[in-house]
Amino acid sequence: MAAVFIGRQPVLDTNLHVWGYELLFRSGTDNQARFGDAGEATSQVIINALFDIGLERLVGDAMALVNLPRDFLVQEHADLLPSARVVLEVLEDVDIDDALCVGVRRLWNAGYTIALDDFAFEPRWEPLLDLAGIIKVEVPLIDPREHARLKPKIAELKQRGVLMLAEKVESEEEFEAYRDLGFDLFQGYFFARPKLVKGSRLPGNRLQTLRLLAELNNDELDTSQVASMVAPNVDLSVKLLRLLNSSRYAFLNTIDSVHQAVRLVGIRQLRALATIVVMTGIDDKPHELIALSLVRARMCECLAKEKGTVVESVAFTVGMLSTLDALLDRPLGELLDELPLTDEVRTALLEGAGPAGQYLQWAIACERMDSDVLDTIDMGPSELGRLYVECMSWARDTLGGLAL
Numbered sequence: 001m002a003a004v005f006i007g008r009q010p011v012l013d014t015n016l017h018v019w020g021y022e023l024l025f026r027s028g029t030d031n032q033a034r035f036g037d038a039g040e041a042t043s044q045v046i047i048n049a050l051f052d053i054g055l056e057r058l059v060g061d062a063m064a065l066v067n068l069p070r071d072f073l074v075q076e077h078a079d080l081l082p083s084a085r086v087v088l089e090v091l092e093d094v095d096i097d098d099a100l101c102v103g104v105r106r107l108w109n110a111g112y113t114i115a116l117d118d119f120a121f122e123p124r125w126e127p128l129l130d131l132a133g134i135i136k137v138e139v140p141l142i143d144p145r146e147h148a149r150l151k152p153k154i155a156e157l158k159q160r161g162v163l164m165l166a167e168k169v170e171s172e173e174e175f176e177a178y179r180d181l182g183f184d185l186f187q188g189y190f191f192a193r194p195k196l197v198k199g200s201r202l203p204g205n206r207l208q209t210l211r212l213l214a215e216l217n218n219d220e221l222d223t224s225q226v227a228s229m230v231a232p233n234v235d236l237s238v239k240l241l242r243l244l245n246s247s248r249y250a251f252l253n254t255i256d257s258v259h260q261a262v263r264l265v266g267i268r269q270l271r272a273l274a275t276i277v278v279m280t281g282i283d284d285k286p287h288e289l290i291a292l293s294l295v296r297a298r299m300c301e302c303l304a305k306e307k308g309t310v311v312e313s314v315a316f317t318v319g320m321l322s323t324l325d326a327l328l329d330r331p332l333g334e335l336l337d338e339l340p341l342t343d344e345v346r347t348a349l350l351e352g353a354g355p356a357g358q359y360l361q362w363a364i365a366c367e368r369m370d371s372d373v374l375d376t377i378d379m380g381p382s383e384l385g386r387l388y389v390e391c392m393s394w395a396r397d398t399l400g401g402l403a404l
Contacts, residue, residue, distance in 0.1 A: 006053060006385070007369035011065065011165065011187045014179050016286035020063030020087065022187065024369060055085060057393045063087055065115060070094050074103040083111035087134060092118035101127050115165070121153055129160065134185070136165045139178055147181055154182040189368070191286045194325040206328050210338050212236070212278045213324075216271050217317065218340045223267045224259075230274055231258040239277045239402055240270075246401030268313040272297075275320055280402055282327050287399075292367065293323045294395035295388075299363035300356065302387055306379075309355040310344075317341075318348045318356045319363060363391075 007024035055064055065087040072078050078088060088107060094100060108114055108131045115134035116125055120141075135157055142150065154164055166178040169188035172195045178186065215221070215229055231237050237258050244255045244265070255261050262270050276297075280290050297319030304315035321339075325332040336346055348357035365373035366388045377384060 006058060006389070008058060009187055010191075010288050011063075011185050012191060012286060012288065013185055014183075016191060016288075018062050018286075018288050018291075019185055020065055021059045022065040022067075022089075023058065024067075053389055055082070057389055059085075060396050063113075065089055067091055067117065070100060073107070074099050076106075078107060078112070079110070081112075083113075087113045087115050089115045089117045089136070090128065092120070096124055096127055104128060104131055121150070129157075129162075132160075132162055134163045134165055136167050136187075137183075138168055139166045139174065140168050140170075144177075147177070151181055158182060158184075191289055192292055192323060192326050194329045194331070206282065209278055209282060210328065210335065213275060213321075214339045216274050216278065219342075220340075223262050226267055226270060226274075227259045227262045230270075235281065236274065236277055239280075240274055243273060243277065243398070243401040246397075272313060272316050272320070275317070276398065277402065279320065279324075279327060280399070285327055289323055289326055291395050291399060293320050293327075294398055295367065295391050296320070296322050296360065296363045298391040298394045299366065299388060300359040302391060303359040303362060304356070306387075307355065307359075310359070314342075314344060315356045315359050318345055318360050321345075321349060322360055322364075 008021040009024065010018055011020045011022060013019045058064065064085055066081070067089045068078060069091065073088075073090065073094070081088070090104065104114055113133040114128070114131050115136055116128060116132050117136045118138050119125060119135045120137075158164060163185055164183045165185040165187060166174075166183040167187040169175050169178065169186045169190045171190050171193060174188075175186055175190050212233075216226070221229070230240065240258065240261065241255055244251070244261055251264065255264060258270075265273070276294065279293060282290075297316045300315035300319035301312045304310045304312045321336075321341075324335050328335060333350055336349060344354055344356060347353040348360060351357060352361050361373060362377055364370070365377075366384070374384075379387075
């Protein structure tokens with residue numbers, strides 16, 4: 001079977017909760033599908049998502065959005081997708097004729113949610129508007145001077161019961177602007193960027209988070225000192241024990257103290273898990289940002305294990321701390337100055353240097369399906385894709401162990 005990647009991009013609601021993921025097809029490590037036609041490309045997405053990988057591993061309980069070419073809309077190819085879990089997207093370059101409208105209506109009658117992709121507020125879409133549950137708008141193509149004119153059009157579409165989705169949103173300012181315009185859903189990596197406020201100080205809860213991270217990453221502390229530091233922090237120790245006693249670790253006996261945990265998992269693993277718990281305690285940030293941190297951390301750790309060129313716990317720390325600026329809304333360099341990190345970790349985070357920095361760049365390339373970087377990775381595409389999906393599953397299980 002040909003090597004296939006399934007990329008995914010998160011879709012968040014106005015409260016920054018994950019609503020779904022768009023599944024993106026990639027052939028090999030190329031950022032473009034290279035099959036003979038779009039129908040074959042979509043076939044591979046469906047086959048891999050449902051049978052080789054599984055929707056549960058890809059999107060959990062969220063919705064999955066899948067692009068469908070004309071053949072899949074006109075013929076009965078999409079019926080094996082679960083209608084309760086999948087949104088079918090009509091691409092912007094499809095010819096809207098009688099045959100297409102009949103096919104889309106058949107899918108709509110079968111219970112599928114229909115999305116119109118790259119909607120441009122043009123009359124050509126009118127035959128499909130009554131069937132659309134979601135309308136996707138590529139917001140970089142909208143001139144900000146047109147916002148006032150578009151607002152009543154968006155309101156009119158919403159009166160039809162349509163969800164408006166803004167895609168390619170890349171900053172919190174854009175998110176706020178399009179939320180105010182009336183959009184319901186947002187796609188892009190805006191949530192993974194800090195909202196920097198010049199001259200502001202860290203709030204007390206975030207300052208405490210930074211201090212805890214500094215203590216956890218102090219290599220001068222021995223095992224007993226780390227355990228003594230974690231144990232008095234009730235919230236941290238309770239969540240840490242909950243995670244260790246979850247099904248994903250499957251210890252024979254219940255772990256009922258931090259000191260016992262240190263003996264069983266070791267100081268490096270304890271530090272990594274405690275770092276996870278501390279960062280998940282930042283409750284005013286999107287859940288997806290924590291998930292992204294975990295996927296990066298696990299991917300860096302697995303790559304370090306595979307390549308053997310850097311200590312796995314170092315690679316994990318690099319991945320986990322790579323979103324610290326977005327979590328705390330401060331420049332990363334400024335935050336790292338407050339942490340007793342090694343030069344290896346600092347340069348990996350700030351410059352992408354060294355093996356750990358390279359693994360971080362590879363992890364980010366996987367999440368964004370960046371072909372320029374992916375093509376440089378000396379791993380087979382099937383192996384790399386499998387590893388990344390496993391890291392996504394690990395991150396979801398870990399968050400589940402914390403009952404977030």
